[in-house]
Amino acid sequence: MTDTVTGAPPMQRSGRRLIDLAIEYNFIFIFLVVVAIAAILSPNFMTPTNIANLFQQAAVVGVVAIGMTFVILTGNIDLSVGSVVALCGMLVAVLLAGGMPILPAIAITILTGAAAGATIGLITALAEVPSFIVSLAGLVSFRGITYLLTDGVPVSGLPPSFGAISSTMIPLFPGAQISSMGLIFIVLCIAAGALLRFTVFGESVYATGGNAEAARLSGLPTKRILVLVFTVSGIMSALGGILLTSRLRIGQPTAAQGLELDAIAAVVLGGTSLFGGRGGVLGTFFAVMLLQVLRNIFNLLGLGSFYQMTVTGLIIVAAILLNRFIDIRRGRA
Amino acid sequence: MMEDVLRIERLSKRFPPNIVALADANISVRKGEVHCLLGANGAGKSTFLKLIAGALSPSAGEMRVDGHKVSFRAPAEAAAAGISMIYQELDLVPQLTVAENLFLGHPPQRFGFLDKRTRRDRAKEALIRVGANFSPEDRVGSLSIANQQLTAIARSLTRDAKVIIMDEPSAALSETELKAVFRVIRELTAQGVAILYVSHRLGELREIGDRVTVLRGGQTIETFDVEGTPDSALVEAILGRNRTLVERRQRPPVTGDVLLKVDRLTAAQGLDIRDFELRRGEISGLTGLNGSGRTSFLKALFGAELCEAKMSLDGRPYRPKAPRDAIRAGLGLVPENRKTEGLILDAPIYRNATLPAMQGNFLARHGELKAKTVPVLKQLSTKYGAPEQKVIQLSGGNQQKVVLAKWIIKGASLLLLDEPSRGLDIGAKADLYRLVEELAADGAAVIVASSELEELYAACDTIWVFHEGRNIARFDPAITNQDTILKHQILGEHHHD
Numbered sequence: 001m002t003d004t005v006t007g008a009p010p011m012q013r014s015g016r017r018l019i020d021l022a023i024e025y026n027f028i029f030i031f032l033v034v035v036a037i038a039a040i041l042s043p044n045f046m047t048p049t050n051i052a053n054l055f056q057q058a059a060v061v062g063v064v065a066i067g068m069t070f071v072i073l074t075g076n077i078d079l080s081v082g083s084v085v086a087l088c089g090m091l092v093a094v095l096l097a098g099g100m101p102i103l104p105a106i107a108i109t110i111l112t113g114a115a116a117g118a119t120i121g122l123i124t125a126l127a128e129v130p131s132f133i134v135s136l137a138g139l140v141s142f143r144g145i146t147y148l149l150t151d152g153v154p155v156s157g158l159p160p161s162f163g164a165i166s167s168t169m170i171p172l173f174p175g176a177q178i179s180s181m182g183l184i185f186i187v188l189c190i191a192a193g194a195l196l197r198f199t200v201f202g203e204s205v206y207a208t209g210g211n212a213e214a215a216r217l218s219g220l221p222t223k224r225i226l227v228l229v230f231t232v233s234g235i236m237s238a239l240g241g242i243l244l245t246s247r248l249r250i251g252q253p254t255a256a257q258g259l260e261l262d263a264i265a266a267v268v269l270g271g272t273s274l275f276g277g278r279g280g281v282l283g284t285f286f287a288v289m290l291l292q293v294l295r296n297i298f299n300l301l302g303l304g305s306f307y308q309m310t311v312t313g314l315i316i317v318a319a320i321l322l323n324r325f326i327d328i329r330r331g332r333a
Numbered sequence: 334m335m336e337d338v339l340r341i342e343r344l345s346k347r348f349p350p351n352i353v354a355l356a357d358a359n360i361s362v363r364k365g366e367v368h369c370l371l372g373a374n375g376a377g378k379s380t381f382l383k384l385i386a387g388a389l390s391p392s393a394g395e396m397r398v399d400g401h402k403v404s405f406r407a408p409a410e411a412a413a414a415g416i417s418m419i420y421q422e423l424d425l426v427p428q429l430t431v432a433e434n435l436f437l438g439h440p441p442q443r444f445g446f447l448d449k450r451t452r453r454d455r456a457k458e459a460l461i462r463v464g465a466n467f468s469p470e471d472r473v474g475s476l477s478i479a480n481q482q483l484t485a486i487a488r489s490l491t492r493d494a495k496v497i498i499m500d501e502p503s504a505a506l507s508e509t510e511l512k513a514v515f516r517v518i519r520e521l522t523a524q525g526v527a528i529l530y531v532s533h534r535l536g537e538l539r540e541i542g543d544r545v546t547v548l549r550g551g552q553t554i555e556t557f558d559v560e561g562t563p564d565s566a567l568v569e570a571i572l573g574r575n576r577t578l579v580e581r582r583q584r585p586p587v588t589g590d591v592l593l594k595v596d597r598l599t600a601a602q603g604l605d606i607r608d609f610e611l612r613r614g615e616i617s618g619l620t621g622l623n624g625s626g627r628t629s630f631l632k633a634l635f636g637a638e639l640c641e642a643k644m645s646l647d648g649r650p651y652r653p654k655a656p657r658d659a660i661r662a663g664l665g666l667v668p669e670n671r672k673t674e675g676l677i678l679d680a681p682i683y684r685n686a687t688l689p690a691m692q693g694n695f696l697a698r699h700g701e702l703k704a705k706t707v708p709v710l711k712q713l714s715t716k717y718g719a720p721e722q723k724v725i726q727l728s729g730g731n732q733q734k735v736v737l738a739k740w741i742i743k744g745a746s747l748l749l750l751d752e753p754s755r756g757l758d759i760g761a762k763a764d765l766y767r768l769v770e771e772l773a774a775d776g777a778a779v780i781v782a783s784s785e786l787e788e789l790y791a792a793c794d795t796i797w798v799f800h801e802g803r804n805i806a807r808f809d810p811a812i813t814n815q816d817t818i819l820k821h822q823i824l825g826e827h828h829h830d
Contacts, residue, residue, distance in 0.1 A: 131573055198699075199695060199696055200694050200695060207688055211674075213673060214674055214675055216655075217637060217666055218656075219656050219659075219692050220688070220692065262761065277680070308479055
C-alpha cells in the first residue's frame with residue numbers, strides 16, 4: 001500500500017501531477033500524432049472541406065458511442081445499439097412517409113429508442129443477468145422488428161426539410177464550416193460530458209461502475225442507475241438512427257449492422273475501462289475521431305477497406321495494451 | 334501405542350518485516366485419531382493449517398509424514414504425500430458432477446484418454462466409504478451443503494489421504510447434517526485415517542475429538558486428551574493466564590433515550606436477535622466468534638440484507654428495505670471490508686466521502702463537496718495530499734477514516750461499525766475509538782462489532798455476546814472481568830446483567 005504524498009516537496013508534486021495528466025489523457029496525444037501523420041501523408045487532409053467531412057462521417061457512430069460510454073462506465077455493455085439505430089431510422093422514415101410532421105415523428109422515435117434501452121436496462125437490473133446476453137437478445141429482436149415494419153423494404157419519399165437536419169452547413173468562422181450533423185455530435189458530447197461531470201447522476205454512474213456494492217451501501221439507487229444508463233444509450237441510438245436516415249434520405253432496414261462493435265471499440269480506445277468506473281466522453285470523442293481519421297487516411301491514399309480493418313484492429317490492441325501497461329505501473333493490476 | 338502419521342516440530346512462519354504468525358509449533362497426529370485444534374481469533378490456526386497443507390512455506394521447522402521428512406512447495410505436493418485439506422468454503426466446482434469433482438486434477442487415464450468407467454467405479458467406492466446416498470453423476474451444485482461436505486471428504490479419499498484437515502466444517506451445517514458428517518469421520522478413523530479437526534466449539538470437540546491441541550499467540554500451548562480434561566482447563570489454555578489487561582476508559586453514564594429497539598429480528602442462516610436496545614450516546618460492542626451473526630445483524634439493521642423484524646427507531650416503527658431507507662432514517666454503516674464494500678478505490682477522496690450526502694441533489698458541485706470534506710478529514714486527523722487524491726493511494730487507517738467521513742458528513746445519528754479496526758496500527762486504532770467516543774458524546778449511538786474483545790472492553794458501555802446467530806449475553810464491562818465475557822463467547826452460555 002502506498003502512503004500519502006504529504007511529505008513530497010511541491011515541485012515534485014506538480015511534476016508528478018503533470019505526468020499523471022499526460023498518462024490519463026494519452027489518447028489526445030495519440031490522436032494528435034495520427035493527425036500529424038495524416039497531414040504529412042496527404043495534402044488534402046488538412047483542408048476545411050475534409051475536416052467538415054470527418055465530423056459528418058463520424059457523427060452516427062459518435063453519437064451512439066456517447067450512449068455506450070454511459071453503459072460501459074457502469075461495467076455493462078449494450079450490444080443492441082446497432083439494431084436500435086436501424087429500428088429508429090426506419091421508424092422515423094415510416095412515420096414521415098406516412099405524412100406525420102417532422103417534430104412529432106422525431107419525438108416518437110426518440111421515445112421508442114428510450115423504451116428499447118430501458119427494457120434492456122430493466123431486465124439486466126431486476127433479473128440480475130449479464131447485460132451482454134440481454135442486449136444480444138435485443139440486437140436480434142430489434143433488428144427483426146425493423147424488418148417487420150416494412151417487410152424488409154427500404155422507405156423513401158421523405159420530405160426534403162428532414163434531410164436538412166443532417167446536412168445544413170453552419171459557418172463557424174470565415175473559411176470553415178461544419179455540417180449540422182457534426183455539430184450535433186459535438187454538442188451532445190459536451191452535454192454528456194457535463195452530465196457525467198456536474199450532476200449527482202454522473203457521480204452515481206462512476207460510483208456504481210467503480211464498486212457497485214460500496215455504492216449500494218452508500219445509499220445509491222444502483223438499479224435505477226442501470227436502467228437510466230441503458231435508457232441514455234437507447235436515446236443516443238435513436239438520435240443516431242434519425243441522423244442516419246436524414247443523411248441517406250431513405251430508411252434502410254439493413255443499416256448500421258455491426259455498429260455496436262465500432263461504438264464499443266471507440267469507447268474502449270478512448271480509455272474507458274470495460275470493468276467500469278473509469279473513463280469518460282472526452283476519450284470517446286477523440287477515439288471516434290481517431291478511427292475516422294484512420295479511415296480517411298486510407299481513403300485519401302487509395303487503400304481499400306481490407307487495409308483499414310486490419311490496421312484498425314491493430315490500433316485497438318495497441319491502445320488496450322498501453323492502458324494495461326499504465327495500470328500495472330500504477331499498481332492496479 | 335499408536336504410531337504418528339503426522340509429526341511437526343518447531344514449525345515457524347514469519348512474514349517480513351517482523352510479523353511472527355507461528356512460532357515453534359509442535360503437533361503429533363496419530364493414525365486413526367480425531368485431533369482437534371483450538372484457539373481464539375488470531376491464535377495462528379489458519380497459518381498453521383496452510384503450512385501443513387502446503388499453501389504456505391514455513392520459515393523454520395520440520396514436518397514428518399509416516400516418519401519421512403517432507404517439505405511442501407505447493408498444495409499438490411501435500412496432497413500427493415497424503416495430506417488433504419477441506420476448506421470451510423468448499424473448493425468444489427458446482428457445475429461439474431460429483432465424479433468429475435472427485436478426480437479433478439488427477440483423472441484416471443487409459444492410453445492417455447480419460448477413463449470414465451474407472452472414474453465412475455472409483456467414485457462410487459469413495460462415496461460408499463463416506464456413506465453418501467447420492468450418485469456420482471449428480472451435479473455438485475444441486476447437492477446440499479452437507480452432501481457437498483461429504484463429496485469433499487470423498488475427494489480426499491480418492492487421493493489416498495492419510496490425514497484429512499477439516500477447517501470449521503460445522504460452520505455451515507445444521508445439527509443433523511453435522512451428525513452425519515461425524516458418523517463418516519468415525520468410520521474413516523476406524524479405517525486408520527487421521528482427522529485434524531478445527532473448530533471454535535467445545536461441544537463438538539467433546540463429541541468427536543480424541544485429543545486436542547490449543548494454539549495461542551502463534552504458539553502451540555498444550556495437547557490434552559479430550560476425555561478427563563474439564564472445559565475450564567481448555568478455556569484457560571485458550572485465554573492464557575497472564576493476560577495484558579487493557580485500561581478501561583472512563584465513560585460517562587449513558588442517559589440518552591432509547592434510539593433503537595429491536596424486539597425480534599430473524600434472517601437467513603439462523604440469525605435470531607431478541608430484545609436489543611440502544612440509547613443515544615451509547616457505544617455498544619458486539620463480540621462473538623466468526624459466524625456468530627454480528628455482520629448479518631448489522632447488515633440487516635442497515636437494510637442491506639433481507640430480514641423479518643419488529644423494531645423501532647426513535648419510537649417509530651423501523652423497516653428498512655434498502656440501505657437508502659436506513660440512511661434516510663439516520664443510519665450509517667462502516668462495512669467489514671472497506672475495499673470491496675466501503676470505498677470506490679479509483680475515485681477521489683472527496684467523492685467517496687460525499688457520496689451518501691449528495692444523493693437527492695441534481696447537481697454535484699465539486700467545490701462545495703470538497704469544502705464539506707476537508708474539515709471532517711481534519712477532524713479525523715486524516716493524512717492525505719489533496720481531496721482530489723484517489724483513495725487507493727491512502728494507507729489503510731486513512732482509508733477507514735474516509736469511510737467514517739461519509740457518515741459524519743451525512744450526519745448519521747446511528748453508526749454501525751463492522752470490524753472498524755481491522756488492518757489498522759495501534760495509533761490509527763486509538764484515533765478511531767477516540768473519534769467514536771466524540772461522536773457518542775455528541776449524541777450519536779454507535780454499535781461496534783469486533784473480534785478484538787480488548788478494544789470493545791476499553792471503549793464500550795455495553796458488550797453483547799453473539800453466539801450462533803443469537804445475542805446470548807449482555808455485560809457491563811465496568812463491572813465484568815474480560816475472561817468472563819470470553820468464556821461466554823466460547824461456551825455460548827446465556828447471561829444478562
